[in-house]
Amino acid sequence: MQKVFLTILALVSITVCNAQSIESGNHSTKGYIKSNGTIENSSHSTVGYIKSDGTIENGSHSTIGYIKSNGTIENSSHSTVGYVKSDGTVENSSHSTIGYIKSNGTVENSSHSTIGYASGVKKEWAAVVYFFFKF
16 A cells, blocks of 8 residues: 555656646646646646647647747747747737746736746747647
């Protein structure tokens, strides 16, 4: 019995350590992004993926977009939907600022109101989740 408990504890610890929380502005957990790019909802059901090549997929593995190395975010037709600047500024396709991803993981809208927290998550990944695609 003790071995089963320790095994379950180890598996839970590994899952928690490899996933960063995506939180709302009031710190309630909306989901998780694992280090391999798997996006989960708050119940740990997989809802999407961000692949190492920048491909963004929904939970059924259908491509819904792309993250380019220069911070450009595209939809599945390769049309630009936005940009993530190196300073964390998030812009729509018309280059209007729609939000900010701060270095500490705080996510703000264009009025600098906090809409969420994604500490330890790549800024492009956070922008995909908060601003560009609904998972």
